[in-house]
Amino acid sequence: MSLLKITDLHARIEGDGREILKGISLEIKPGEVHAIMGVNGSGKSTLANILGGKEGYEVTGGSITFDGKELLELDPEVRAREGLFLAFQYPVELPGVLTTYFLRTALNSVREHKGLPPMSVRDFSALVKEKAKLLELSDEMLKRAVNEGFSGGEKKRNEVFQMAVLEPKLAILDETDSGLDIDALQIVAEGVNRLRSKQNGMLVITHYQRLLNYIVPDVVHVMIDGRIVQSGGKDLALKLEGQGYAAFKDTAAA
C-alpha cells in the first residue's frame, strides 16, 4: 500500500480562477524519499500547503490518499495526528507561546489520537533533550517562545526538531534548505536522515540540488508550471543542476 497517493490533483487559490496545480500525480511508498524540484511559482509550495491542510486553496479535481485515508477530508490537526508533518518554508514566530509547552501539547494530541496516555513531564524532557542535541538547539532556545527572535536557520532547525519529536509517518519538507548555510544544512539533513525508516516516507521540496547531496532521494520529480514534467532517479537532480530548468521547460511544452 502506498503512504501517499496523489492522483490528478488540480487546485487554485480560493477566489482566483487561475489554476496553479494542473494535474499532479505521484505515489510515495513506505520507506521512500521523493524530491520535488522546481523554480519559484511552479506550484511546489501550493502542493505542500494543500497536503498540510492550509485554508485558502480550492481543490478542483483529483484526490489524495494518505495511509489509506482521504486526506482532503481531514482537518489539519487530524492530518498531523495521523502522522503527516509539514516543515514550513516560513515558520511563524509565536511570541508568548513557549516552545516546550507547545510541543508537549502537540505530542500529547498525537499520542491521544493513537490511544496512548500523555507523556510524563520527565519522559518528555528526556525526549526533548535528546532531539535538541541532534539538531544542536540550545536550552536557551527551547526556553524561548516558539521561533521568537530565531534566525532563518534556527527556525528551520526548529522545524526538523519538532519533526524528530513528533516522529511522523510522512514528512513534507517545504524548502527547508533555503536560507541555510552549509553547516546548518548538514545538521538539518542529519536530523531528517535519522527519521528515515522502512515505514516512513518523505517529500522533499526544493529549488536546489544541493540538499539532495545530503538527503538522497529515491525519486526526483521536476515540476514546472503546475505539472510534473519528468520523474526519475536521483541522477535527475544532477541533470537538472547541469542543464537548468529551461531544458525541461522545452520537454513540458513539447
Next chain:
Amino acid sequence: MSVTARKTSVPDPRPSWADSAIAAAAERQKLALSPGALRVAQEAKAVWAKVLFPTPGLEEWKYTNPEAISKGPFSLASEAPSSVSADDVQRFEIPGLPVKRIVFVDGVLSEPLSSLSQESGAKVSRILSKEQLPVGALGAHKSEPFAALATALMSDGVSISVSPGADIAIPFHVINIATSAAEKSVCTPRVFVDAAIGSRVTVIESHVTLAGCQYVTLPVTEIRAAQNAVVDHYRLQDESLQSFQVSQTDIEIARDAQVRAHVFSFGGKLVRNNVSVRMIGSNGNALLNGLSLLAGSQHVDNSTSIHHVEPSSESREHFKGIYADESRGVFSGTITVEQIAQKTNAFQSNQALLLSPNASIETRPQLKIWADDVKCTHGATVGQLDSDAMFYLRSRGIDRETARNFLVHAFASEVLSTVTVEALRQYVEGFISRKLDTDCQAGAAAE
C-alpha cells in the same frame, strides 16, 4: 417658551434613585465619619448636584452609555453586612499567595473576615473610625460625576498607610464580595493607599460575586506615592454578568516614586474604569496596564488620564482587550504634558484582538503636549487571530480551540509580564483559561 418646553420633554439622564440614596447615606455619615471625611462627603454632594450626568453626548462618554445605571433603581446597600462564611471568602483567595486580607461584603467592611491588626510599617484604618484620614485628598470627586456620587454616598472604606521606608512584603488583598443581598443596591467601597517616603506596598483589589444579581459598584481608590515610594495596585473585576461598575482610581506620584497599576476585567455587564494619574515630581514613573477578556454583550471602557506636571517623569500604558461575541471595548487615553514638564517620556498603546465579527473596539488617544523636549508615542492596533499562526499550531496536531487559547494567552502575556507577583499572574492566567472555556465559544473564533 418653546425652549423651556423642549427642555422638559428631554428625559433627565440623572439617576432619580441617587437623592434618596444620598439622604440615607447622610444619616450614617453623621454618626460615623470624621469631621474631615464628612466635609469631603458634603463637598461631593454639592458637586453631584451641579455636575452634568454623563450621556454619550459628552466627549468622555461618547462610546459608553450609563443609562442603565441611571435607570436602576438602586438603593444604598444595607449597613449590616450579610453573612459570608470564611469558606465563601476562601473561594476568592489567590492560591499560593500569603496576603493581608480586607473583606468588603456588599460595600461594607467585614471586620471578622479581615485582618486589620496593626502590622509593623503599615496601618490599616476603617474610614468609619472617626480618625482623621486623608479621604478624598486626591480630589476626583470634584470633577468626575460617578466619583462625586460615590463620595456623596461614602459609607465605608479603609485607609492603608505605610510608614516611611517600610517595605511591606505581604500584599494587601481587598476582596469586594457581592452577595444576593446586593440585588438592586449601590456599593461604594473606598480604599486609600498612603505610601510614605521610600516605602513599598502592593494592594490587590478583587471585585467578585456570590450571586448572579444586579447591582452597581462605585469603587474609589486613591493612591498617594510619596517621594521614592513604590506602589503596585491591581484591580481584578470578575463581577456578576448583570452588574455595573464605575471605578475611579486616582494616583499621585511624587519625585522618584513609582506606581504600577493594573486593571483586569473579566466580569460585569457594563464597566467603566477611570484612572487618573498626576506625576507631580521629577523622575516619577507610572505604569498603567489593562487587560479585558469579554464575551456576550459585555462592555468595558477604560478611560485613563496621565498628567505630567513636573520635568523628567515617565509614563507607560499598555491596554489590551480580547473580545468575543458582541462584546465591546473602549479605550481612551489622555496624556497631558505641561510646559514645565520637559524631558517627559510617555508611551501609550492599545491593542485589541477580536474573536468575533460582531465584537468591537473604540480607541481614542489624546495627547496634549505643551512642552517641546518630550518623547511621547501612542499606537493602536486591532486584529483577529492570525490565520498563519492558527494553521501552524493545528498542523502540529493541536485542535482549533486549544490553538486559539494559545494565541489568546500569548496576546495577553505582554500585559501579564509586568505582574511582578507570580502567584497573582498565574491566578489571572487561570481567569483567562476559565473564561475562554466557559464563555467564549470556539465557534466564534475567526478563521
